[in-house]
Amino acid sequence: MKKLLTYIGLSSLLILGGCSSGGSGAEAEQFPTKPIELVAPATPGGGWDATARAIQKILKDEELVEGNINVVNKPGGSGEVGWQYLKGKDAHSLAINSSLLITNNLLGQSELSYEDFTPLAVLTTEWISIAVANDSPFADAKQLMEQLKEDPSSIKIALAPGLGNNDHLSFVQAAKEYGVDVSKLNILIYESGGDVVTALLGGHVDVATMSISESKEQHLAGKFKVISVSSAERLEGLEEVPTWQEQGVDMVFPHWRGILGPPDMTEEEIAYYDKAIGDMVETEAWTELMKNNEWELFYKNSAESAEFLKEQTQMYDTLLSESGLTD
Amino acid sequence: MGVDFDVILEGLMTALEPMNLFWIALGGFLGTVVGMLPGLGPATAIALLIPITFGMDPVSALVLMAAIYYGAMYGGSRSSILLNTPGDGSAIAATFDGYPMAQKGQAGQALAISAIASLIGGLIAVVGFIMLAKPLASFALRFGPAEYFLLMIFTLSAIVALSKGAMVKGFISMTIGLLISTMGIDLQSGVHRFTFHLPELSEGIDFLIVIIGIYAVGEVMFNYIGIDKPRGKKKEVGKIWITKDQWKRSKWPIIRSAPLGFLIGVLPGAGGAIASMISYTTERQISKKPEEFGKGAIEGLAAPESSNNAASVGAFIPLLTMGIPGSGTTAVILGAVVMLGIKPGPLLFENDPELVWTFINSMFIGNIFLVILNILLVGLLVKILDTPAKILYPLILVLAFIGTYTLSYSPIDFTFLLIFGLLGLAMKLLSFPIAPLILAVIVGSDMEQNFRKSIVGADSALSIITMSPITIVLTLLTLLSLFYPMILGWFKKRKLNNLPK
Numbered sequence: 001m002k003k004l005l006t007y008i009g010l011s012s013l014l015i016l017g018g019c020s021s022g023g024s025g026a027e028a029e030q031f032p033t034k035p036i037e038l039v040a041p042a043t044p045g046g047g048w049d050a051t052a053r054a055i056q057k058i059l060k061d062e063e064l065v066e067g068n069i070n071v072v073n074k075p076g077g078s079g080e081v082g083w084q085y086l087k088g089k090d091a092h093s094l095a096i097n098s099s100l101l102i103t104n105n106l107l108g109q110s111e112l113s114y115e116d117f118t119p120l121a122v123l124t125t126e127w128i129s130i131a132v133a134n135d136s137p138f139a140d141a142k143q144l145m146e147q148l149k150e151d152p153s154s155i156k157i158a159l160a161p162g163l164g165n166n167d168h169l170s171f172v173q174a175a176k177e178y179g180v181d182v183s184k185l186n187i188l189i190y191e192s193g194g195d196v197v198t199a200l201l202g203g204h205v206d207v208a209t210m211s212i213s214e215s216k217e218q219h220l221a222g223k224f225k226v227i228s229v230s231s232a233e234r235l236e237g238l239e240e241v242p243t244w245q246e247q248g249v250d251m252v253f254p255h256w257r258g259i260l261g262p263p264d265m266t267e268e269e270i271a272y273y274d275k276a277i278g279d280m281v282e283t284e285a286w287t288e289l290m291k292n293n294e295w296e297l298f299y300k301n302s303a304e305s306a307e308f309l310k311e312q313t314q315m316y317d318t319l320l321s322e323s324g325l326t327d
Numbered sequence: 328m329g330v331d332f333d334v335i336l337e338g339l340m341t342a343l344e345p346m347n348l349f350w351i352a353l354g355g356f357l358g359t360v361v362g363m364l365p366g367l368g369p370a371t372a373i374a375l376l377i378p379i380t381f382g383m384d385p386v387s388a389l390v391l392m393a394a395i396y397y398g399a400m401y402g403g404s405r406s407s408i409l410l411n412t413p414g415d416g417s418a419i420a421a422t423f424d425g426y427p428m429a430q431k432g433q434a435g436q437a438l439a440i441s442a443i444a445s446l447i448g449g450l451i452a453v454v455g456f457i458m459l460a461k462p463l464a465s466f467a468l469r470f471g472p473a474e475y476f477l478l479m480i481f482t483l484s485a486i487v488a489l490s491k492g493a494m495v496k497g498f499i500s501m502t503i504g505l506l507i508s509t510m511g512i513d514l515q516s517g518v519h520r521f522t523f524h525l526p527e528l529s530e531g532i533d534f535l536i537v538i539i540g541i542y543a544v545g546e547v548m549f550n551y552i553g554i555d556k557p558r559g560k561k562k563e564v565g566k567i568w569i570t571k572d573q574w575k576r577s578k579w580p581i582i583r584s585a586p587l588g589f590l591i592g593v594l595p596g597a598g599g600a601i602a603s604m605i606s607y608t609t610e611r612q613i614s615k616k617p618e619e620f621g622k623g624a625i626e627g628l629a630a631p632e633s634s635n636n637a638a639s640v641g642a643f644i645p646l647l648t649m650g651i652p653g654s655g656t657t658a659v660i661l662g663a664v665v666m667l668g669i670k671p672g673p674l675l676f677e678n679d680p681e682l683v684w685t686f687i688n689s690m691f692i693g694n695i696f697l698v699i700l701n702i703l704l705v706g707l708l709v710k711i712l713d714t715p716a717k718i719l720y721p722l723i724l725v726l727a728f729i730g731t732y733t734l735s736y737s738p739i740d741f742t743f744l745l746i747f748g749l750l751g752l753a754m755k756l757l758s759f760p761i762a763p764l765i766l767a768v769i770v771g772s773d774m775e776q777n778f779r780k781s782i783v784g785a786d787s788a789l790s791i792i793t794m795s796p797i798t799i800v801l802t803l804l805t806l807l808s809l810f811y812p813m814i815l816g817w818f819k820k821r822k823l824n825n826l827p828k
Contacts (some may be wrong), residue, residue, distance in 0.1 A: 002630075043735060044374030045659035050666055053378050071378075075735045077526025084526070107517070110526075161516040188472075188780045190512040191596075192653040192658065194340060201649065204471035213665075217650055241790025271571055292668045325517065 017086060024269070031272055032092055035068035039095035041082025043075040048096045050293075051123075051257055055096075058285045064276045078162070080110050087116060089262045091269040093112045095261045102313050103164050106320050112314065118261040118270065119305035121277045124290055124296035125159065125254035128170045128230040129215045129241070131200060131208045134222070139226040141247045144207060145178040152184035158205040160190040164325050165210045169316065170230050170253035183324035200224055211255060212238070213294035231296075256274040256298050274301045331680075335457065338684025341386065342692055347685070350391040351693045355700060358398020361414075363406050365543040365723070368415045368535065370656040375733075377663045385667040386682050392621075392660045393643070397690065400599065400636045401445050401697045408437045408628070409711050410723065412543040416534065416769050417599025417635040419762055422542075422608045424620060424627030431623045434709045435567040440625055441632040442701040443569070444581045448633030449694035451585035452592070452640035456687055461676075462649040463593045465642075470594055472781035475789040477801035478594070479774040483602050483767060485608040485808045487545025490760040491755035497763045500754065507532060511772070514797030515779050527739045530648045530756045534768045536731055540744045542759055543727040545751020547720045552752075554716060567705050569625075575640040577629035593642025595653040600769050602638035603631035604762075612811055640690060646671055647683055 011309035052071045059065050074082035079100050087093040097117075104110035130141055138144040148155060148238045152175075159167045173183045188205060193214040200208040201223055208215075212229065216238060219226040226241050231255035234243060244251045259277065261270070280286055281299045290297060300308055320326045341347065361372040373392050380388040403418030408425035428437040438469075455463075470478070483501060490497030499689060510521040511531030522528040557643040584606040610630040611620040620627045642653035650672035653659035661671060669675070670681065676683055711719065731744045754761055781791045792802050 028502075039580075044377065045370065045662055047662070050377070054666065057378070057381055067768055073736050076737060077529040080526035080529070081737065090662070109519070109529075138354075162514060164510065186783060188783060189776075191514065191776070192652070194595065194645075194658065194661075196649050197649070198468060198645070199471070202468035203473055216672055217670055221673035223649075223673050289666070292666060 005153050011318075015123045019274065030066075031269055032065065032067055034322050036065055037089070037093045038069060038071050039082045039093060040071055040073050041075065041079040041095060041097075042073065044073055047272055047310045048079075048098075048257075049073060052096050055259075055280070055287050057096065058280055058283055058289070059276060061285065062280070062283050064279050077110070078104055080104060080112065083110075083112050083117070083260070086262055087112070090266045093262055095260045096257060096274070098257050099166055099255070099312060099316065101260070101317055102316050103169075103320065106317055106326060107164050108326070114260075114306075114309040117263055118265045118302070120259045120270070120273050120302050122256050122258040122298055122300040122308055123277070123281065123304050124295040125256040126211045126213060126293075126295055127235060128167055128253055128255055129210060129226045130171065130174075130221075130228040131210070131215050131224050131226045132206065133200060133203060133224055136225065137208065138207075138227065140242070141174070141244070141249075144227070145175060145180060148175055148180045148185070149178055152181045153186045155186060155207055156200050156205040157185060157187050157209040158190055158196045159187065159210065160192050161197045163187070163189060164323075167211070168254065169319045169323070170251070170255075171209045173251055173253065173319055174228075174244055176319075176322060177214040177251065178309075180323060185323075203321060210293070215318060217293060254298060255257060258300075268300050296316045334684050335688070336681050338681060338686075339688040339691075341681060341685040342390070342688040343708045347387055347390055347689060348692070350387045351394045351689055352696055354391040354394025354582075355398040355401075355693050355697045358395035358400075359402035359405075359697065359700060359704070361395070362399030362402025362418070363414055365406060365412050365414055365539050365727050365730050365806055367726075367733060368656070370659050371733050372399070373656060373659050376640070380663055380667065383667070385664060385684050387668070389660070389664055389682065389686050392663060392694075393686065393690060394693045396656050396660070397449060397639045397693060398697055400449075400639050401701050402634055403440060403635075404441045404445075404628075405438065405701075405708055408441065409434060409708060410543075410546065410719075412546055412723065413538060415599075416538065416765070417603050417638070418602060419538070419765055420603040420631035420635075422626060423607060424622070424624050425633075427623035428625065428628060429712065432710055433623065433625075436569045436573060436625070437628055437703055438705045438708060439567060440569050440573065440577055440629050442698050442705075444577065444629040444632035444703075445636040446694050446698040447581050448585040448588060448635075448637040449640055449690065451582070451633075452589040452637035453687060453690050453694070455586065455589050455637075456663065456690075458646060460644050460648055464591070464644055467593045467595065467645060469795070469797060471548060471795075472777040474784075474797045474801065475594075475596065476599070476774055476777040476781055476791070477798050477805070480602055480771060480772040481801050481805045481808065483488040483660065483774075486604055486763050486766050487617070488808050488811070489608055489611065490763065491711035493758070493760060496759045500759050500761065501763035501767045503750075504537075504764035505771045507537065507764075508768050509769025509775065511695040513809060514776055525739065527735070527737050528760070531772060532743055532768075533734050534738075534765070535734055536743050537747050537768045538742055538765055539730055540747025541751030541754070541765065543723055544744060544748025545755060545761075547723055547727075548748055548752040549755045550716060550720055553707045564776045567702075567709075573625045573733055576624075577626050580606075580626040581633040584610070584634040585637040589641040590636075592638030592653065593644045595645045595651050596773060598642065598654045599635035599638045600766065601610075602768060603635040606630045606634035608808065610809070636694075643686075643690075647675055647686070649673055650675070698765045698806070713723045 038052050040049040042048040052297045056069050056071050063101045105113040116324050127274045175182050193210050196210050215226050218224050229241055229243055275309045334561035361367045372395050403414040407413040407418045407421035408429050411422050411426040413419045425437050486499040512529050587606055590600040611617050642657050645651040645653040646657045652661045731740050782788050785791055
């Protein structure tokens with residue numbers, strides 16, 4: 001009995017933590033008419049969940065939306081479960097998304113594409129880095145690519161958590177520019193970015209491709225060397241690391257996150273979110289959040305996002321087929 | 328590098344601030360509770376608490392989350408001992424002798440020794456942390472795919488060898504577990520295996536569903552079958568404190584298991600389940616009375632309890648020295664502290680020594696708090712044994728379903744829960760050992776992925792055995808654990824034959 005009581009006590013505490021009440025003074029007809037629901041298509045604790053909860057907090061603290069806003073976790077299928085859920089909802093539901101929405105579809109793992117939704121915003125990007133061990137024979141990305149050109153399977157490349165993701169495809173695109181036969185690359189997939197770091201530190205792989213947030217601290221501590229970043233300009237704190245563009249590859253490769261709405265939203269509803277999200281990315285709390293996570297502002301409003309997703313789809317389509325993952 | 332005691336003391340003072348003491352106590356309490364409940368593990372609890380930590384001081388947040396983590400190690404074994412349903416992977420080994428002890432009327436003593444063992448294991452590990460954090464971190468890096476693969480083979484062989492007299496059944500049980508672990512996307516090729524076009528299955532089946540289904544639901548079904556039989560005399564609860572003799576038997580197993588668990592905890596990806604299992608089998612194999620193991624031998628409970636708590640401390644070493652999470656729970660903690668502006672990584676010790684040492688000292692205080700809390704709770708918890716079955720078992724079922732739902736918020740998991748419940752029932756009726764299956768589910772997919780990574784660039788699959796000194800040692804240990812019982816049995820037989828009739 002005691003056990004049950006503690007359980008009820010605990011769960012109500014957790015629920016309270018999730019949804020302390022906000023003001024509910026919205027007029028009757030005006031959007032939103034009920035609490036807004038933000039879908040994190042992942043379990044609590046991961047990057048998508050963290051993004052969703054940060055958005056929830058800032059929108060609420062800064063009073064950028066009327067009424068309450070709740071985060072709902074719908075994990076599974078690399079976002080598929082959460083986005084399927086969103087598809088059947090009205091404009092009071094939103095979901096976090098990333099390029100997985102596009103690549104899942106291209107890889108044949110999902111029926112959904114960005115055209116099934118209303119893109120509302122692209123928020124932030126992380127940049128992608130290439131790292132090698134300190135005692136690596138490759139001083140820069142050029143030397144690495146020359147070696148791969150000669151023998152594409154002579155080097156073990158680590159990445160996480162799945163083939164066809166940004167870390168993978170950015171490397172493929174760069175290698176392709178150098179004339180490497182990218183279908184023969186020797187790629188080892190690890191479960192998480194942490195495992196990739198461990199593998200490189202332990203000398204179990206030759207090269208690793210991962211987010212800046214995963215490699216920066218190791219590089220600064222001199223544990224391994226970052227030899228290239230996927231941004232257009234050199235990054236703050238990593239000024240000594242050249243971009244791909246400086247090393248002869250005309251490529252800027254973002255790893256972005258955005259917000260989707262359900263299909264068939266009215267213009268009024270879209271405008272409402274454009275305002276709220278546009279204001280949110282200007283807040284100090286948002287700047288602080290990005291700094292802590294090594295994210296960079298990559299804001300695009302609803303109209304720009306739709307255009308951006310279209311371009312991205314074409315790009316990923318080409319990359320996936322060239323890397324041998326799709327026909 | 329030397330250890331700077333001024334910094335350590337300063338950290339102790341910060342950890343002793345009333346506010347931090349409050350967080351330690353709260354975290355320890357919450358951890359004990361979630362650890363006790365089947366399915367609600369520390370990772371879920373911490374993930375749900377993340378929004379609350381947003382406004383907190385980073386040090387307090389880290390202290391709170393860590394307390395939940397090791398608190399759950401104390402709590403996890405409570406339900407293993409009392410109900411034969413482990414709350415988490417690392418509490419499985421506690422069912423082997425903990426539950427038989429409770430059945431023999433020693434529930435109070437079982438609960439007490441597991442708390443004491445956890446305390447000693449935790450304290451030894453904290454000392455190890457202070458002295459050896461950095462060298463151990465670089466030792467852990469030497470574990471590549473081949474080493475992990477062989478470590479997991481060793482763990483599995485140890486547990487199969489454990490099913491004495493029923494090796495074949497143990498082996499079948501393990502194989503079913505390995506089969507279950509192949510479900511989901513194969514990382515190396517991106518192919519979906521046995522997912523039946525269900526997106527919910529793309530990441531495989533969470534091992535916690537298997538644990539809750541087979542142990543908790545299976546146990547309830549098993550008891551339901553016998554519910555009409557008259558129950559024997561009321562179960563004795565026994566004394567709450569352990570006897571001198573029990574302490575004598577447990578002392579060395581506890582002390583031996585702590586460093587072992589600590590070392591395994593340091594390896595990213597190994598964790599409490601493997602640590603407690605290896606400690607248990609090691610103790611059984613060096614014991615003078617191995618036949619008592621599995622029938623309520625107190626050292627068979629003390630050893631894994633010391634080990635898994637030491638492992639939970641060790642798991643923080645890769646996190647704090649390299650920024651690499653060593654377990655599912657520390658991965659969640661990493662995500663949370665990053666949001667607060669802490670940057671765990673190789674520079675954390677230099678940039679933020681106060682945070683690190685406050686944290687380490689909080690583990691000292693937390694372990695002491697937890698042992699007091701858990702011993703105070705013994706009197707209350709043993710009452711569970713007096714609860715009539717018609718109240719207790721429905722309650723367990725409710726908890727099992729809630730726990731399952733919190734794993735991925737997907738009702739489809741309830742179906743799997745029931746399937747595994749039926750599987751558990753069948754295994755109990757046919758007396759198949761359950762632990763090999765569970766452990767295989769826990770390590771199976773990592774084992775496969777590591778094997779496939781290790782043979783990339785290797786001459787042949789067998790050449791990974793001689794890849795490094797570590798792989799050779801692990802291979803020898805595996806052979807030893809498989810054939811040791813056989814050799815031992817052979818010697819015994821000879822001895823018996825030599826006795827005069």
